[in-house]
Amino acid sequence: MPSDPYGYWRPRPETAADIPAVRRIHLAAFEAAEEADLVDALRRDPPAWLPGLSYVADAPDGTPAAHALLTRCYVGEVPAVALAPCAVLPGHQKSGAGSAVIRALPAAARAAGERTALVLGHPSYYPRFGFVPAASRYGIQPPQPWPDDAFLALSLDDSIPPRGTVRYAAAFGID
Ligand SMILES: CC(C)(COP(=O)(O)OP(=O)(O)OC[C@H]1O[C@@H](n2cnc3c(N)ncnc32)[C@H](O)[C@@H]1OP(=O)(O)O)[C@@H](O)C(=O)NCCC(=O)NCCS
Numbered sequence: 001m002p003s004d005p006y007g008y009w010r011p012r013p014e015t016a017a018d019i020p021a022v023r024r025i026h027l028a029a030f031e032a033a034e035e036a037d038l039v040d041a042l043r044r045d046p047p048a049w050l051p052g053l054s055y056v057a058d059a060p061d062g063t064p065a066a067h068a069l070l071t072r073c074y075v076g077e078v079p080a081v082a083l084a085p086c087a088v089l090p091g092h093q094k095s096g097a098g099s100a101v102i103r104a105l106p107a108a109a110r111a112a113g114e115r116t117a118l119v120l121g122h123p124s125y126y127p128r129f130g131f132v133p134a135a136s137r138y139g140i141q142p143p144q145p146w147p148d149d150a151f152l153a154l155s156l157d158d159s160i161p162p163r164g165t166v167r168y169a170a171a172f173g174i175d
Contacts, residue, residue, distance in 0.1 A: 007096040009057040009066065011104035018056050019043075021064045025056075029087035038085060039069065041171035048072050048169030050081065053108055057100040065089045066097035070109055073118060075140050076164025080116040081109050084172075102129050106156055116140075116153060116161040123149040130154050139163035143174050 014022060026036035042048050054069035068086035072079060083105065088098045106117055106129070118134060119126050120142070131152035134140035138161045142151040155161050168174045 005103065006057070006100040008060050009097045009100035011055050011057045011066075011100045013052050013108070014054045014056050014064075014067070014069075018064055022054075022056065022067045025064065025067045025089055026085065026087045028089050029093075030085075035085040035087060038171055039067075042069070042071050042169060045169060045171055048171060050109075050112070052112065053081065053105060053114075055101045055105055055108070057097045057104075059092065059097075065092040066101045068098070068101040068105060070105055070114070070117065071169050073169065074164075074167045075116060075118075075162045078116075078162040078164065079114075080118055080161070080166070081114050082166075082168055082172075083117055083119040083121075086121070099129075102126075106130075106154060110156045115155070115157050115159060117156055118166060119152050119154075120146055120150055121152065123147070123152075126152050134166075141165040143168060 023036045048071045050070055056064035057066040059065045066088040070081040070083055073082040131154045133148045134151050134153035136148050138153050140153050143166055
């Protein structure tokens, strides 16, 4: 096993040159184009898009195999970041690429001064990165009645996050 915390994968911020590859990753990982379109819509939305917080993980040959990003959301009136969507090329899934980007993003967000990250995701996957149930643990309510074990929060600075209801960027279409 590699001793590097990211294994063989090299997480890094996306560049303009990565945009087509990022789209291909989402189109391949999901059954529909919804997530690929969502990423493009978020990229066109300056209040939502957080430069430097959209990450790819390169395979050893230098091609991006995974992508995930954090965009602006709010807990009540307090800024936070939402992790979504995350995708890995099918041929590279379950080999640590997703973990590499998902581990790298909170570190980058912390460095950028962000304090709270949220994710709606697989209950068996995200807790390994430190995410805990947002509503029952912190009083952070989802914008819709999502299951407690699927709507998760991560304090990036070890402070107790703000309480309130989460508002996602408009591109998510969540009211
Ligand atoms: C979910 C996803 C991002 C995980 O990335 P990955 O690189 O495949 O996963 P990793 O190699 O980092 O981690 C492997 C672990 O993730 C788990 N995992 C992978 N896909 C999963 C899924 N859909 N649901 C739950 N757990 C999953 C594996 O079972 C494995 O668990 P283990 O370590 O206990 O054996 C990736 O598989 C993917 O793109 N899936 C399709 C799109 C998707 O569902 N995206 C997430 C919603 S935004």
